[in-house]
Structure formats: structure tokens, C-alpha cells
Amino acid sequence: MRALASAPAKTILFGEHSVVYDEPAIAGAVNKRAYVEITESKTDKSILKSYDLNFEAELDTKHKKYNLKRGKPGIIRYILEALNKVHDHSPIVMKLSSNIPIGSGLGSSAAVTVATLAALYRFHNIRFNKKSLAHDAHMVEQAVQGIASPLDTLVSTYGGLVYLSRNKKVEHFKVNFNAPFVVGYTNKHGNTGKMVKDVRLLKNRNPKIINPVISAMGQLTNYAKQAILKRDFDKIGELMNLNHGFLDVLGVNTLELSRMVYTARECGAIGSKITGAGGGGSIIALCPNSVDEVARGIAAEDNVLKIRFTRKGVSSRVYK
């Protein structure tokens, strides 16, 4: 039997970090994906391989342990957690491929988790739907990271551009929002779990300052929803810049992210901000009239991704 699944990366337009405190957020699935293939193993060992991410490990699925043969272990924790949730511990071979930069704020952990769970459900012939899959993937991220909002796993499951409301209701934007965005990312990786914990500590030490900042981030996300519906790019850009300022206040900005954010603005972006957890990772810039200039400006020192939003969420099938 061979089960296949894939799930998209995402970019957060508004509301990272504040979404952890139940404020609204807006994020969209983008045209980068993680792919998982599961087959039966010919030996008594479970193997996980990824050529793209350059790692190989022997998995002890029962005890959530692994023996790393090569590469970095980070993303394996999500896979082990997913296996532990669903798999009966029979020996399997899992192949993971992905063109999503890892630890770059583009939700590689969510895409890998969603694709792994969907492939496992197919492999074991377990019924699932998008709602149950998004929920299970969120539980996996939460178990690995300690704190996680449902945003990344929702977007990776459903695809499209999504508004997540304060009470966790998902609204899909109907507008055709192929706005010209450029993503820049540094070679310094952020760690979502750590960044989220650092924000929590800052908030606990300074509640009277940080609580109003977090609710202002929620308010600006609601203004952004209206601006997106009207395709008012100038307003969206202004709100992205405000959102970046608040993320700086939360302490998740870095020298490299700052440099990219201001380079993008100098090259003509009408808005630019950190996207994802920060502490390394990515920025996103809205540049309706200056995509090439902004991409060139960022590429002088960092990496550029020309992303497109996609409606395609998780996809999976099985061959018997």
C-alpha cells in the first residue's frame, strides 16, 4: 500500500502572535508544499527520509524517539507526534519532500504535520474530514511547541485566504486576492515555540503595556479584513507597517528582519512586515508597482520568494 499527501505553506498577513491570545488573524496558503509518502517497510524498522531537507532517521514510533542518521532533527518531532497519535507502530517507510524553507515563518511545521496526518489516515483507512484533520494537526503543533494557535494548521488544511475570528470561526475570503507580494527570508531560522514563549514572558512581566498592544493588533486585523474586501492596497500597506511596529514591540524583530522590512519599503513596497513567528525567518512586502525592484533590493543580501496565494489545501490519496 502507498499513501500520498501534500499540504501548502502559508503566510500570515496580519495577527501572528496576537492570534495566540485569541485575537483575529488573516493568513493565506501559498504555492509551496510539503509532500509525504508512506509505504510498508521491508524490514522491522520504521524509516523517515527526506532528500530535500537532507535527513534520515530510524523511528521508534512507540516511544516517540528517533535515531538520526543525518541532518537536523527539528521537524521530526512533529512527525513523531503525528505518528504517535494515529499509527499502530507497524514498520513503515516515510518519505518527506518539501520546497518550503524550514523555520522561516512560512509554516513548514504545519504543512508537514497536516500532510503526515492525512497520509497516515489514508494508509490506515481512517475516515477524516478537513475539520477533524485541522483539529488533529493543531493538537500536534501544540504538543510539540507547548503553545500554538490553530491558524497555521487551518490554512494548510483548507487552503485559500482565511480570516480567523476571535472566537475561532474560520471565514474564507471570496475575493480574488492575487496581490503582488514578495517574501524575503534570512538564513537565520526562528523557532516558533521559543518565540511564542518569549512573548508570553514579556506579557507576564509587563501586562499593562503588552495587553493593549495585543488588542490593538486584533483591531488592526479587523480593519485589514475590510481593506482586503475593498482591495484597498494603500490601507492594507499602512496596516502592515503598523503590524510590524507592534511585532517589534513584542520583541520578535531582528536586525536581519528589520533590514529586509526597510529595504522593501525603500524599494517601493507600500507595506512590509515580519510574517510568522520572527526571531529569524521571513518578511512579507506588498508591492503593487515595484515587485521586481523590491525582490532585487532584498536579494542583494537575503533570499527572495515570489509567492502566489493558492486555494489548494491538503490533498491525499492511497494506492492499494
Ligand SMILES: Nc1ncnc2c1ncn2[C@@H]1O[C@H](COP(=O)(O)OP(=O)(O)O)[C@@H](O)[C@H]1O
Ligand atoms: N534544516 C532543518 N531540518 C529539519 N528541521 C529543521 C531545520 N531547520 C529548522 N528545523 C526545525 O523545524 C521546525 C520548524 O518549525 P517552526 O519553528 O514552527 O517554523 P515554520 O513552521 O515557520 O517553518 C523547528 O522545530 C526547527 O527547530
Ligand SMILES: C[C@@](O)(CCOP(=O)(O)O)CC(=O)O
Ligand atoms: C507566532 C504564531 O502566531 C505563528 C507562527 O508561525 P510560524 O510557525 O513561524 O510559521 C504562533 C501561532 O499562531 O501558533
Ligand SMILES: [Mg+2]
Ligand atoms: Mg511552524
